[in-house]
Amino acid sequence: MTFRSFFPPVRTLMGPGPSDVNPRVLAAMSRPIVGHMDPVFIAMMDDMKGLLQYAFQTRNALTLPVSAPGSAGMETCFANLVEPGDKVIVCINGVFGGRMKENVERYGGIPVTVEDDWGQPVSLQKVEDALKDNPDARILAFVHAETSTGACSDVKALCELARRHDCLSIVDAVTSLGGIPLQVDDWGVDAIYSGSQKCLSCTPGLAPVSFSERAVARIRGRKTPVQSWFLDLNLVMGYWVGSDGKRAYHHTAPVNALYALHEALVILHEEGLEASWARHRRHHDALRAGIEAMGMSFLVDEAHRLPQLNAVMVPQGVDEVAVRKALLERYSLEIGAGLGPYAGRIWRIGLMGHAANERNVLLCLGGLETVLAEMGAVTPGEALPAARAVYSEPARAKAA
Numbered sequence: 001m002t003f004r005s006f007f008p009p010v011r012t013l014m015g016p017g018p019s020d021v022n023p024r025v026l027a028a029m030s031r032p033i034v035g036h037m038d039p040v041f042i043a044m045m046d047d048m049k050g051l052l053q054y055a056f057q058t059r060n061a062l063t064l065p066v067s068a069p070g071s072a073g074m075e076t077c078f079a080n081l082v083e084p085g086d087k088v089i090v091c092i093n094g095v096f097g098g099r100m101k102e103n104v105e106r107y108g109g110i111p112v113t114v115e116d117d118w119g120q121p122v123s124l125q126k127v128e129d130a131l132k133d134n135p136d137a138r139i140l141a142f143v144h145a146e147t148s149t150g151a152c153s154d155v156k157a158l159c160e161l162a163r164r165h166d167c168l169s170i171v172d173a174v175t176s177l178g179g180i181p182l183q184v185d186d187w188g189v190d191a192i193y194s195g196s197q198k199c200l201s202c203t204p205g206l207a208p209v210s211f212s213e214r215a216v217a218r219i220r221g222r223k224t225p226v227q228s229w230f231l232d233l234n235l236v237m238g239y240w241v242g243s244d245g246k247r248a249y250h251h252t253a254p255v256n257a258l259y260a261l262h263e264a265l266v267i268l269h270e271e272g273l274e275a276s277w278a279r280h281r282r283h284h285d286a287l288r289a290g291i292e293a294m295g296m297s298f299l300v301d302e303a304h305r306l307p308q309l310n311a312v313m314v315p316q317g318v319d320e321v322a323v324r325k326a327l328l329e330r331y332s333l334e335i336g337a338g339l340g341p342y343a344g345r346i347w348r349i350g351l352m353g354h355a356a357n358e359r360n361v362l363l364c365l366g367g368l369e370t371v372l373a374e375m376g377a378v379t380p381g382e383a384l385p386a387a388r389a390v391y392s393e394p395a396r397a398k399a400a
């Protein structure tokens, strides 16, 4: 048997992540490897912290990328902040809130769930009621951008509620970071995690996290050791923060993967956060115009809809799997399927990071329209002019 090198096809990634990666990011990954304690690498890590602080809009000293995907960022927050017996209010309005609940249980906490229908944002009223009913709750946890549905929740208002009721907040920003407004310090977020492969448009495998001073004090004051050795921030800090100017070995940092994240964050910084948010919004507007011109609708109300994750209702009678298969085979274009109650009922079209551009929007609309027209589900000729009209509006073009 012979084994050959793996050469993947070039895809356009417009699903729920990973997203398209800027070629600069892939090029950065192939630069020479250095040791993870090399002074030049340590200097790059300090730079990385500044770049992540910019992306999160925070001055939190404990801001770093965990060496594993977004799920490990989630687990880092719960492993470090939840002690056995702690009551945690967990908001569930999609897949990822459900995973938060599992994390609380596995670390010995007592979850109190606040549930909203899939596609709805987290209800502020329900959270306030839960906080009032559970004065002993210590943490409020929720997802900013629910990737399973495309719904956006109000981080600022939820963190205000948490503070008023003496709770720390844990926020999932895996899909929000870089794509929509997020102000960690101004909004009073205590613990937040993200992922490298969504709106940061880096390769998968790293999870930026950031912790407020209140959260760090909670971690330092734990009565029990953090259950996970690998994710214990008290140990991780020895490498990422150091003491007396010295860094202690904890685990071998994924050196080249960190070059990639560094480059992705430099690209975000060059563009500017606000310009990036506006770009996501603009391409969403164009995509939406095309989708609606084909007579299709969105799962989430406009007021709570994420620009970077578009949950589009599959038209009656259409075999959604066949559509995704045709897009992949004929256009090398990936879009996402629905999950849970929306499996088979929605497509999830991502416009994340580098993938949020006019070429992709037109490719996706043209491909969808072609395939759906062949199935007799839509009348061709409507989608592209509608999107083009959005791109031709001078005010929008200037804002982006």
Ligand SMILES: *Cc1c(COP(=O)(O)O)cnc(C)c1O
Pocket (backbone or CB within 6 Å): 017, 069, 070, 071, 072, 074, 096, 143, 145, 146, 147, 148, 172, 173, 174, 175, 195, 204, 205
């Ligand atoms: C993708 C995602 C995660 C998990 O990230 P992985 O990198 O896949 O581990 C967690 N939360 C949300 C909201 C996500 O979209």
